[in-house]
Amino acid sequence: MANTLKINKIENFLYGKAPSVVRCGREVEIGAGQVIPEINFTLPMMTIDDKNWCEVIKQYEEIIDGVLKRAVRLEVPQLLVEFETLPEMTNRPQWGLEITRLLADKMDRCYRDYGLKSALRLTINDVREFNRPPLMRSGKYWGNLCGILEGSAEAGADLIAIESTGGKEIGDEALVNCDVGASIFALGVLGARDMEFLWNHITDYCNRTGVVPSGDSACGFANTAMVLAEQNMIPRVFAAIVRVISVPRSLVAIRQGAKGPTKDCAYEGPYLKAIAGVPISMEGKSAACAHLSPVGNVSQAVCDCWSNESTQNIRMLSANAPTVSMEQLAYDCRLMNVAASEGIESIIRLRDWLSESDSPLDPQAYVLKPEIVLEISERIIAQDNPYEQSLEAARSATEVLKRDSREGKVKIKENELKWLDMIEQQLETLPEDEEQLIEQMLQRPEFRGKFLPAEYGI
Amino acid sequence: MANTLKINKIENFLYGKAPSVVRCGREVEIGAGQVIPEINFTLPMMTIDDKNWCEVIKQYEEIIDGVLKRAVRLEVPQLLVEFETLPEMTNRPQWGLEITRLLADKMDRCYRDYGLKSALRLTINDVREFNRPPLMRSGKYWGNLCGILEGSAEAGADLIAIESTGGKEIGDEALVNCDVGASIFALGVLGARDMEFLWNHITDYCNRTGVVPSGDSACGFANTAMVLAEQNMIPRVFAAIVRVISVPRSLVAIRQGAKGPTKDCAYEGPYLKAIAGVPISMEGKSAACAHLSPVGNVSQAVCDCWSNESTQNIRMLSANAPTVSMEQLAYDCRLMNVAASEGIESIIRLRDWLSESDSPLDPQAYVLKPEIVLEISERIIAQDNPYEQSLEAARSATEVLKRDSREGKVKIKENELKWLDMIEQQLETLPEDEEQLIEQMLQRPEFRGKFLPAEYGI
Amino acid sequence: MADMKDLADAIIKGDMKTAVEVTKKALDEGVEPQKVLNDGLVAGMGVIGKRFKANEVYIPEVLIAARAMKSAMEVLEPKLTEAGVEPVGKALIGTVQGDLHDIGKNLVIMMLKGNGFEVVDAGVDVSPDAFVEKARSSGAKLIGLSALLTTTMPAMEKTIQALRNAGVEAKIMIGGAPITQAYSDKIQADGYAPDAASAVDLAMDLVVA
Amino acid sequence: MADMKDLADAIIKGDMKTAVEVTKKALDEGVEPQKVLNDGLVAGMGVIGKRFKANEVYIPEVLIAARAMKSAMEVLEPKLTEAGVEPVGKALIGTVQGDLHDIGKNLVIMMLKGNGFEVVDAGVDVSPDAFVEKARSSGAKLIGLSALLTTTMPAMEKTIQALRNAGVEAKIMIGGAPITQAYSDKIQADGYAPDAASAVDLAMDLVVA
Ligand SMILES: [Zn+2]
Ligand SMILES: [Zn+2]
């Protein structure tokens, strides 16, 4: 990756427009000027097994029928549908592929009958964690994962994504202890190494088949941190810093050939867009059904797709929850696109309102503010490898938060300020050299047996 | 009511600002510059009876605790909570009042502990329809309605509202037959007469107690029309015209002393604000949980409160649905208020985006476009009584839709254009004189026995 | 000669006068009542039903057609009875206890009538006991329950239990905004319809089955 | 003389070294083990627990305190056993079959330990049979089940049934994002906790009751 940002001026950092446009599915163009809704959904409470499989199918039929009908009614110009497999559906690939086919067929028909432009993103649930410690590159679960990947083009997927879990063995522990070194190890060392292996594999398949390799999400790390912070378990400043630490890890997918749109739940998206120029999917207030967050508006500021993260197929007073989300996404996108139709000045106006409405109130929102994203991205790409980049990410996020809370630009709670100091001190003790960090981490008794170094090429 | 609009220039027709500010509850100011979230909720599937009453209480406790906690976390500057009684709670007033007290106490505590400014709106479910034909001014159900009203101040309600149903005996039939004359009779004659009686009673109580009489909604008429149109049961143009017909009826409450904010589900709100200067509560994409609509954004354009209409207390992946709505409303309001903090030019900018993003696509959205609201309002207030106003409302809405669809400003489906002609023809046959219409309607066999003329002073 | 196509067209247009005239003429000319019903009235309603489902026409047009059909049926019915032709079925439709919403119920009633059902309107706020009594007195083969509130849904379950306990054997279908197929399965209704149009299809299935 | 207030403060600060020292000193001076436990360790954890609930401190600080307590307990435990003082209780905590989420489970484990529970971590993706077996082998008085997916919630019900059928008498509490009190009631768990902190309160209630 070149050491310059793909977007280095704030006036070029816009929603709906990305330096590299992704074209896929039925006439869908992502990052070409319009923000596109991305709808996500999951099953209500039910068991997935042979006995219930018919019922599972019916659920997905009901979901997609409701969603497509509403999208047509609201004249949604383009639609991205994400189907994320549940563990059972990765572990029996034909199940995951059957649902994929069902959705693709319905979307095809809707395109033919009503002209609804759409693309289907298949997100493979990473099941490698079923082994403890996980086998990342072999064994049954890796085989299952590859099985669904290999069938995805034929089943009608237009894009492939994954929320990979390499490094999560350390990540949870790092979070609850606010251990920034262990977080960097989990994301910037283990996560990055696994991503390199995994995404090399994915893009290889995509190159053969024409499916678009889209992106990965540090969901299990940075979103877990966000949820813990919302529950007052960990300081928000720590969650904010973990978010920025996740950037170099997610960049690895793009270096391996991922083209975007990045995953909706990868709130690190704005960094990926600035650095690599890929279009990004984001979620915020639209995803309140899936998790509460302090970044409901700012997350929208430079998005190219706008998503609801996920909602079960349960009945609301109006309709089933996925249809409700479809409607909300459609209206959010209408607003952004109407402003965009007036030109760049209007995009910037709305972008800045979205950003300003959240960013002064929470450090997690502040690190997503477009200006801050550019400032920190610049520092991240000056580094050479994911470890150094992650270290720099943590340092710059910490510095920026300290500096700008002093200047009153971002509000940080009294009892969180000391955490910024503590994190800064932790960061000072971390070695500049990755090998040394690995050495340190391998020696920590609490991590012993949790992960298999060889699975990460260590 | 004077024959001039309270807001007669488009540059003064703004969200968050109303000519007459409403001050109520714990330091809440509505229409004074900020848009305020209004949260609504209802019970999940359960029976309301003696045996279950404890469980009912627990539900409302869980709802309000979740909502207030989230409002505090998101630093909501002011909050309006609406509690709408269920029929059982109007019919046993002490039940409705017990929940009112519970909510008011929690809101008090939250104000003391966290400084959350809030006000409680009690909306009384109109149970007079339990008699068929309904007794509007006497009998058990009228007594129950009065019972809850009389206890509302003591129970801690800051505002009173009602969705009154006078005229609904004719309204449903009018809708499914697209009978514009019967719709005008239901809303502009029966509805208006009942509103005069009812709101005189309500404001009398409010004057004695200091509770704010807020507003009424033509929900059972115009929103039923909207829902039927969404289900392709009736033409959207008819639903649009019924919306405008509902304006003179809802104005009656204000003439009787209602101060606003008008009811969230009264999408006729913008007309009421333009004509009478009261602050208005509105709902749109935020209320997709309660009903799908074609007015998700435009409904927001000139709102003073922004609501979710209603959602059951069911668990989403993140939290219970009312908490999810609370978060979404908070972010929508943040965006509007951040733009407003820049000044009027920015309010107008965002208002117009909200308006333009919907209004060209659906006649129901088009009649809520601020410019159109002013145009039609001007014509409505030139008339003398609710019947004449309703007739003029229907005529002007029909004319405007015909004119502006010809000019390409609003898209009307091919098979709906003929309905505009048919409605126009229907309108030509209607008498200018209310007494004549009453005469005609009393003779229609299908309405015989459906309503009691004496209950409307006829 | 009376043309069944003209009769169907009169129904489609909602032209009550012509519908009645052609029906009378056909019967005078000795056309079999069953043929008038099927090739004229039902055929016409079938066309309007299809157009409605395709969103080409709206419910008022369906209702006008249904009213034309009803007028023609008044002429035809005695002849059908003579010929031993049974109506499609009798249905009892109502909104459950505690619930005052009637527009959904009324739409279903109108559409069932338009499709040849005889329908008894039980009204709104109907207690389980009242449903049982009306089911017995009407002899309905099909019972439709409507609920629009989450807090009146449980009354649906109680009503079904009361009907079953009373030995009522009619098929029971349910509907209303908060109702789902899962709820229908749970309370052991015979079927659930998400809207008025599909309620008619469901009713046909249940009564013919 | 060893001051129980100093011991409590050491716990609050997470000062493992001081905590162990003061505990040893107190025991050497003949302070009753029960008093060291209650007035020192439990008192300290009580303060940190309150501060956590008041959002004054975060979970890492709770965990540091818990680790200090754990070290002191290693010194104290033999004496407690000698004196016949029982631990609060033994708990078995795991994530149900098909579910890989462990952070919630792990937080509950850490917080229970910090409150004097002995805890067996059953891990993730634990089948009903495995739960039964671990319940028996551990002799836990309390079992905690966690699920984060709507599609693994039914495994919770199956696990509870398996435990009951096997005659396991331990109290069962459940938790996880999609879980509600209503679901807990439905599957006849003994209790539901919406978050890790309330899980500890619930555990106390269940074990003491
Ligand atoms: Zn995710
Ligand atoms: Zn997602």
Ligand SMILES: [Zn+2]
């Ligand atoms: Zn309403």
